[in-house]
Amino acid sequence: MSTSADRGPLIRPARAEDDEALSRLDRETWSTVHAVTPPPPPGRPFFGERQPVGDILVGELHGEVVGYVRVSPSTPLEANAHVQQIQGLAIAERARGLGLGKALMRAAEDLARRRGARRLTLRVLGHNARARALYSSLGYAVEGILPEEMLLDGKYVDDVLMGRFL
Template structure:
């Protein structure tokens, strides 16, 4: 999206990110119930500003965010970063914001020394799966019927991609 800037979140983004998170809640991607008052804070010990990339327009309006973290605290897993949340405001969808956040997350993960990127996506979330595949993610596993949402069993799809030209995991 022209004029979109990607940056790391700041504590002052708390309210805007919390509102965006509530407004973008959907059974297409959420396994938790719809948020209801009193709302939990957006930032906490597991969701820190330094783990969030924010997309904003030229006026500084938050358009979206991506949460990028180490999937586990294990040193043996330190070469992997995982996307654990991606949201784009309704008015900014279809304009390249999610793709810009993904590409910025690849750069950030590499800066942190990561070689791999992973994520989990619900099987029925075709738009997200298509986007991830177009950015180099491949399905690496499926947990069939892992969630029961709205009376239906939904698969949990595990996707991953390399962040390097020569993949040290696959090229051994």
């Protein structure tokens, strides 16, 4: 019998009952390498008005939630409805190097297409070399750089805008 572990990571839509596991994952993976907000406090729900269940795809390994990607409208404007945006990607340290990032991004692209998107965009901090390499390997191009846009750990960091046509 084949399991998701035999095939590698399983990607699926999030469910309300994933809240605690996703909250824990956010706390475990938080770092100024990719986050511009303070660390999420214990007990804070993952899902909410700004982060609905329907915008999240989950990566599982051996039945455990080890990653997620959030796909949301870029803006609330009708004129921009054809653009979706990656607004979060997290992978547990123990699940890195297994292709989960690529699998989540491909699933995000599929979700964006089903929603009618022609483009998928994202923002990544300039010093996050690992994430930038992942996005570039999937065909995302740098479309703009906001120099020294963020001040993290006493250092100025570029905010890099990337995107691709679907």
